[in-house]
Amino acid sequence: MRIVVCVKQVPGTHDASIDPETKRIIREGIKVVINPFDTYAIEAAVQIKEQIGGEVIALSMGPSRAVTVLREGITVGADRGILLSDRAFGGSDTWATSYALARAIQKIGDVDLVICGKQAIDGDTAQVGPGIAAHLHWPQATYVMEVGEIDGASVTTKRMHEDGWDLCSLRLPAVLTVVKDINQPRVPTLKGRLAAEEQQIPIWKAEDIGADPELIGLHGSPTRVVKTNPPAGRGKKSVVLDGTVQQNVRALVHEMRQRSLI
Amino acid sequence: MIANTTEARAEYRNVWVVAEVLAGEVQQVTYELLGSARDLADARGSEVWCVVLGSGVSSQAEALFHRGADVALVVDDPGFVSFVDEDQAAVLERLVRCHKPEIVLCGATTRGRALIPRVAVAANCGLTADCTGLSIDPENGDLLQTRPAFGGNILATIRCSDHRPQMATVRPRVMNELEADTARSGRVISETLQPAERNGHKQILKVFRDSDNSVNLADARFIIAGGRGLKGPDGFKMLKDLAEQVHGAVGASRAAVDSGWVPYYHQVGQTGQTVQSTVYVACGISGQIQHLVGMQSCDFVIAIDKNPDTPMMQLADVAVVGDLFEIIPALIKEISAT
Amino acid sequence: MNQHHLTSAYHVEILPPKQETEKLYEDLDRFAQKYKRVMESGYCACITDNAMGNLAFQGTEMIEELHLPALENQVMIHLNTFHTKDDLHRILDACRNSGIRQLLVITGDGSDRLPRLTPSDVGADGVEAVTSVELLRYIDRAYPGDFDLGVAFNPYEPEDHEFAKLDRKIAAGASFAITQPVIERHPVVDRLLAEYPDFPVVVEAWMSKKLSLLSEAVGYEIPQDAAYDPIENLKTLHRNYPRCEVYLSILGFKTQYDLLQHVRN
Numbered sequence: 001m002r003i004v005v006c007v008k009q010v011p012g013t014h015d016a017s018i019d020p021e022t023k024r025i026i027r028e029g030i031k032v033v034i035n036p037f038d039t040y041a042i043e044a045a046v047q048i049k050e051q052i053g054g055e056v057i058a059l060s061m062g063p064s065r066a067v068t069v070l071r072e073g074i075t076v077g078a079d080r081g082i083l084l085s086d087r088a089f090g091g092s093d094t095w096a097t098s099y100a101l102a103r104a105i106q107k108i109g110d111v112d113l114v115i116c117g118k119q120a121i122d123g124d125t126a127q128v129g130p131g132i133a134a135h136l137h138w139p140q141a142t143y144v145m146e147v148g149e150i151d152g153a154s155v156t157t158k159r160m161h162e163d164g165w166d167l168c169s170l171r172l173p174a175v176l177t178v179v180k181d182i183n184q185p186r187v188p189t190l191k192g193r194l195a196a197e198e199q200q201i202p203i204w205k206a207e208d209i210g211a212d213p214e215l216i217g218l219h220g221s222p223t224r225v226v227k228t229n230p231p232a233g234r235g236k237k238s239v240v241l242d243g244t245v246q247q248n249v250r251a252l253v254h255e256m257r258q259r260s261l262i
Numbered sequence: 263m264i265a266n267t268t269e270a271r272a273e274y275r276n277v278w279v280v281a282e283v284l285a286g287e288v289q290q291v292t293y294e295l296l297g298s299a300r301d302l303a304d305a306r307g308s309e310v311w312c313v314v315l316g317s318g319v320s321s322q323a324e325a326l327f328h329r330g331a332d333v334a335l336v337v338d339d340p341g342f343v344s345f346v347d348e349d350q351a352a353v354l355e356r357l358v359r360c361h362k363p364e365i366v367l368c369g370a371t372t373r374g375r376a377l378i379p380r381v382a383v384a385a386n387c388g389l390t391a392d393c394t395g396l397s398i399d400p401e402n403g404d405l406l407q408t409r410p411a412f413g414g415n416i417l418a419t420i421r422c423s424d425h426r427p428q429m430a431t432v433r434p435r436v437m438n439e440l441e442a443d444t445a446r447s448g449r450v451i452s453e454t455l456q457p458a459e460r461n462g463h464k465q466i467l468k469v470f471r472d473s474d475n476s477v478n479l480a481d482a483r484f485i486i487a488g489g490r491g492l493k494g495p496d497g498f499k500m501l502k503d504l505a506e507q508v509h510g511a512v513g514a515s516r517a518a519v520d521s522g523w524v525p526y527y528h529q530v531g532q533t534g535q536t537v538q539s540t541v542y543v544a545c546g547i548s549g550q551i552q553h554l555v556g557m558q559s560c561d562f563v564i565a566i567d568k569n570p571d572t573p574m575m576q577l578a579d580v581a582v583v584g585d586l587f588e589i590i591p592a593l594i595k596e597i598s599a600t
Numbered sequence: 601m602n603q604h605h606l607t608s609a610y611h612v613e614i615l616p617p618k619q620e621t622e623k624l625y626e627d628l629d630r631f632a633q634k635y636k637r638v639m640e641s642g643y644c645a646c647i648t649d650n651a652m653g654n655l656a657f658q659g660t661e662m663i664e665e666l667h668l669p670a671l672e673n674q675v676m677i678h679l680n681t682f683h684t685k686d687d688l689h690r691i692l693d694a695c696r697n698s699g700i701r702q703l704l705v706i707t708g709d710g711s712d713r714l715p716r717l718t719p720s721d722v723g724a725d726g727v728e729a730v731t732s733v734e735l736l737r738y739i740d741r742a743y744p745g746d747f748d749l750g751v752a753f754n755p756y757e758p759e760d761h762e763f764a765k766l767d768r769k770i771a772a773g774a775s776f777a778i779t780q781p782v783i784e785r786h787p788v789v790d791r792l793l794a795e796y797p798d799f800p801v802v803v804e805a806w807m808s809k810k811l812s813l814l815s816e817a818v819g820y821e822i823p824q825d826a827a828y829d830p831i832e833n834l835k836t837l838h839r840n841y842p843r844c845e846v847y848l849s850i851l852g853f854k855t856q857y858d859l860l861q862h863v864r865n
């Protein structure tokens with residue numbers, strides 16, 4: 001079984017704090033991390049490999065520093081990594097990103113399964129996984145919380161919905177996107193990390209994956225961000241209730257009534 | 263499809279809403295989207311169409327007309343009794359190519375977020391996820407889509423000028439539904455799923471619907487969420503009682519989920535769900551950044567904690583200082599007394 | 601015990617590199633240098649376990665992969681409850697194989713990326729969650745006689761509660777305790793020494809000038825005239841607690857390390 005895991009480097013949230021005026025989160029620094037959901041995707045792939053054999057390939061698109069997320073994947077069990085990096089990919093929206101990743105998956109060849117995190121924590125779109133599936137004309141299962149039986153021909157997954165879950169069997173090749181509940185990613189070891197540091201990570205450019213220049217980067221992106229604003233602050237100061245239990249509860253219910261919340 | 267001239271864009275008309283259907287029932291988010299679609303269609307001088315993909319759904323068209331739809335485009339197929347995204351995407355793509363809507367809206371639910379990206383890719387059009395604001399640019403008629411990114415830290419406005427239709431998923435509980443107007447009616451167009459659209463690569467083996475309303479965070483107006491301060495699963499029983507009282511859902515911090523006090527699908531935050539309820543009551547949640555990014559867009563935040571200095575207490579609109587094991591039962595009593 | 605250990609008896613905390621580091625080799629090198637220096641001085645190197653929930657490499661794998669010497673009585677491994685059972689055994693086996701006897705067993709801090717021992721992992725089905733007490737009992741039973749098990753003692757917590765916890769820890773196999781950082785002296789530590797005269801207690805000295813960090817970590821209230829000199833404080837601790845060994849946290853290897861040999865006179 002050949003499994004590709006798509007991973008993304010995203011800004012971390014470690015150093016964030018709250019602005020006392022606007023009560024919004026301020027991010028400081030530019031520390032980048034692997035998208036948290038992608039760690040579950042890697043673990044899911046490595047577990048499948050351990051169960052039925054095969055190869056796990058970590059794939060990312062981003063600037064050259066994004067090799068570190070591929071190394072993280074190799075540290076915890078991916079066999080190799082591939083980075084798509086080219087100025088021509090710059091400004092890609094989810095349409096163009098999923099196109100480029102799908103082209104790379106085709107170039108890798110003989111891929112049975114693609115696993116992505118549910119979404120990336122920067123864009124929060126959850127569109128790239130299904131987008132890859134659509135470009136490849138493969139079936140998909142999103143919000144996967146459990147991978148059941150799997151063999152060379154099909155995989156059974158448990159999909160999470162707002163109101164419950166369903167079990168579905170997909171014919172391979174297919175694309176899965178996974179949620180946190182699916183597993184507990186193993187903790188990286190120093191031995192694994194040292195081995196990952198030794199690996200050469202190939203960098204593929206747009207022409208290497210035979211991408212149509214009209215379909216990548218800004219050209220290939222139907223959407224444009226026209227402006228960004230900080231959201232309106234929560235504004236007012238907190239009302240602090242620190243009297244007796246009875247006083248607090250009365251005041252709280254009063255506050256909620258005044259706003260017609262109850 | 264590419265539509266990079268005024269003439270090409272003029273071929274696309276009407277605002278579509280893809281209905282969220284569960285077990286043959288049209289869901290609340292659909293009515294909210296119809297409310298928003300009505301405004302957009304009025305601004306564009308066009309119609310609102312509601313696309314209903316489901317099994318046994320033909321009878322539901324009336325309710326859609328009452329809530330603002332002019333046309334119900336119904337594909338009633340027994341195969342749609344459960345969610346087969348590939349087949350639904352295939353039929354939607356054909357309908358989009360055939361009827362050429364200008365705008366397509368869908369709920370930003372687990373199903374909507376799985377289905378619409380497939381259609382957008384196949385039909386080569388732009389898609390904006392999780393919108394919280396939609397309007398028409400008076401200059402050129404483009405749809406302006408506003409959405410939070412970076413866990414609600416940034417509001418981005420997005421447009422899609424040269425492709426049609428313009429597609430967006432919209433967060434539940436953000437748009438306002440119209441009051442039902444029983445005098446309104448409309449046209450029903452029935453379509454069928456073509457054999458070629460039955461992809462056959464996915465089989466739904468089992469569907470489990472949780473009858474417990476306290477789990478649906480996306481649809482909830484009230485979320486009562488608990489963290490480490492609840493000390494154990496019993497604390498969550500208390501939250502559930504409060505949630506029942508206000509018809510809300512129960513949320514949880516990562517710490518509470520990781521401790522096994524409550525299942526993962528209650529988790530709010532970076533590795534759980536992003537929520538946008540009207541009221542968010544945080545009980546014994548200190549407010550790690552990873553939790554705050556999942557709930558900071560809620561309209562009104564109430565925090566209950568012994569420690570007045572936690573980030574959550576700072577962020578809250580109302581911060582109640584005290585022992586939540588005393589306050590919550592008292593709150594339940596006070597609310598039920600009136 | 602060798603001569604050095606008896607005379608100096610400093611426990612020096614060293615943090616292994618974080619997993620997220622982008623300068624792995626540099627960090628490994630720095631760790632090895634600090635570690636070797638502690639070995640040469642005859643002090644005890646105390647290696648943390650994913651401190652504050654931040655993923656870092658394990659002390660045992662650092663020693664193995666970097667081929668560092670683990671001299672008798674000169675290495676202490678922190679061990680918390682945020683591991684899988686397999687990883688726990690890997691660490692314990694590695695300690696046993698390299699002759700590391702001293703473990704500091706703590707509950708620790710979790711994070712999204714860390715697993716957690718379950719009650720059934722450590723044969724403690726009656727409890728909600730595994731704390732240092734269950735972990736101690738488990739190690740004591742699974743590795744009888746292999747380790748000297750230390751525990752944390754926090755004088756900033758409600759006093760009676762903390763003593764009751766200490767009793768549970770001792771019953772579960774603890775044979776020494778390390779306090780949270782003490783500034784000059786603390787009445788609860790005095791009580792500890794008075795009531796447990798035969799129980800070895802290591803007093804922690806805060807070696808950073810920034811008291812605010814300590815305040816955030818343990819709720820230590822900073823006095824008004826807060827000019828803090830860590831070396832002076834260390835001297836005071838030796839005076840006030842002559843029978844205790846001292847644990848140094850956030851020690852400045854460049855600025856403070858050479859001063860240590862002159863402190864205790």
